[in-house]
Amino acid sequence: MxxxxxxxxxxxxxxxxxxxxxxxxxxxxxxxxxxxxxxxxxxxxxxxxxxxxxxxxxxxxxxxxxxxxxxxxxxxxxxxxxxxxxxxxxxxxxxxxxxxxxxxxxxxxxxxxxxxxxxxxxxxxxxxxxxxxxxxxxxxxxxxxxxxxxxxxxxxxxxxxxxxxxxVDSQLFCAPSSEERVQSRANLALHPDAFVVVIVGDLIRRKRVPELLLALGRLKARLDVLVVGDGPELDSCKAAVGISSTVRFLGKCEDVRPALWASDVFISNSASEGMPNAVMEAIATGLPCILSDISAHCELVTVANASLPEVTFFSLDKPKQGSVDQLKEGFDAVNDYWLRTGQRRSCDAFxxxxxxxxxxxxxxxxxxx
CATH class of the missing domain: 3.40.50.2000 (Glycogen Phosphorylase B;)
Structure with a gap:
């Protein structure tokens, strides 16, 4: 029981x-x-x-x-x-x-x-x-x-x-077909060639999403950002992006897979985690990840012990420019990954x-x- x-x-x-x-x-x-x-x-x-x-x-x-x-x-x-x-x-x-x-x-x-x-x-x-x-x-x-x-x-x-x-249920969370990726982008009104970032999780203090959105804004890159989740930090998140039309708040979703399938990279800035389901699900769908350098994220990569998509780490605890530079390095690694592979591959590691x-x-x- x-x-x-x-x-x-x-x-x-x-x-x-x-x-x-x-x-x-x-x-x-x-x-x-x-x-x-x-x-x-x-x-x-x-x-x-x-x-x-x-x-x-x-x-x-x-x-x-x-x-x-x-x-x-x-x-x-x-x-x-x-x-x-x-x-x-x-x-x-x-x-x-x-x-x-x-x-x-x-x-x-x-x-x-x-x-x-x-x-x-x-x-x-x-x-x-x-x-x-x-x-x-x-x-x-x-x-x-x-x-x-x-x-x-x-x-x-x-x-x-x-x-x-x-x-992770690997039958549910797997790499999308070309048709599923195209349809997911169309359903979310995303341009076929857009570079899409997805953030998934409760909008609570421990997740540090407002700080992440501010840091993404400092990159001066052309990004479409999907925020999947809700919580007490929603207003702070909206304040962090101002009038930006490239950040969309989707709220809680019954099925997060379309947002993962439509995206090019998953990012988490959590201050602490147990063993984060959202990150595991993203990895299972073959989505590259840029993760805060906390012990749970590092352990997750070690536990996988399999052919992972690109996973890099960063810290927003560094001085402002250092944090931005680390994020930029993460995006560079993700872009290199897509140039090398060209497609998503499922990761049945969990x-x-x-x-x-x-x-x-x-x-x-x-x-x-």
Whole structure:
């Protein structure tokens, strides 16, 4: 049984979809349990289409503190569940009341003391991070999605964890045909010869999109920029580009593939990441990437260990001209890549099978002693 707050359309929910459907393919009985009512932008229908049974406690955050643990315990007993796999602070906080004979596994996709304070405020964020790490001590096995998170937890959280990298559905995220690329550009009203940059992700402080847009403007290059995503930094992003007609904000997209297929390069300026789904999906479609030089981005390239498209790194923490020069070098490398190859090639480096195999191993180890 997989336990999460909701099935909101996010990267972690997409990873859960890959994992739960693969477990069903392997012959396991699978349930997905949500704690709260679904938001408007939910992937629940896709889970159901894949034959995954979705249950819900249908309680809010406050009520779940009082009744969530008892209801989860009853549901697990009624369904004769053998493995409970949680994801997220609320779900991870409910497992302490379960029978120790049940295998318990949790997946942590960020380092809470790094992620929560910018999102929720310094004091509240710190308290949430402390609570989350404390809750994880009641879990049999804890998986994290990158080595950088593992090192932070082992050093500062005193937690022993296993690294299980995210995956990509290579049948969905693959290089476009010539027809798909042409059609994607036409649908987005892009000139066939335009050089298109795509930025994908929530517009939050950690992603540093306003700074990236300012830096792209300083390049004085002829670029069409697509920004796929929404969030509290949207106004700051718009202010960074002023009246530029070459930057288009597409909002959240149900299907990001047309934007990837229409583009020539993917750029991320994140200050920190777990194991970034958006970057992995871009690489899977054969799209060259220019990435901030954070440890998660560097690890992702190492993990791929395959024939990658061009991937270069930059830092906007450098003085202004140095940052612009690094970005220019990245664009030069991408242009050279296109001159050498002339076409996109799919990159099947992030296997769903490998992720599922590692989780199966953790399920066998997840009983708390």
């Amino acid at each position: 997989y336990v999460v707050s909701t099935l909101e359309r996010t990267g972690p929910t997409r990873q859960l979809l890959y994992l739960s459907t693969k477990m069903q393919e392997l012959g396991h009985r699978v349930w997905v349990l949500t704690l709260s009512p679904e938001p408007k932008d939910s992937l629940k229908a896709i889970f159901l289409d894949q034959g995954v049974e979705v249950l819900s406690l249908n309680v809010g955050r406050l009520k779940s503190l009082f009744v969530g643990r008892a209801r989860l315990r009853k549901l697990v007993a009624d369904k004769a569940v053998e493995v409970v796999h949680t994801q997220g602070i609320r779900a991870d906080g409910l497992v302490s009341g379960l029978d120790p004979a049940i295998s318990r596994v949790a997946t942590l996709r960020n380092y809470p003391f790094e992620d929560y304070p910018p999102l929720y405020g310094k004091l509240k964020g710190w308290l949430m991070a402390w609570f989350h790490l404390r809750a994880l001590t009641d879990v049999g096995r804890v998986a994290v999605v990158s080595g950088s998170i593992a090192r932070s937890l082992e050093t500062n959280g005193k937690l022993q964890v296993e690294v299980v990298h995210n995956s 296997s769903v099978d490998a992720m599922a195999e590692k989780y199966c191993s953790l399920y066998r180890q997840g009983k708390r002693s």
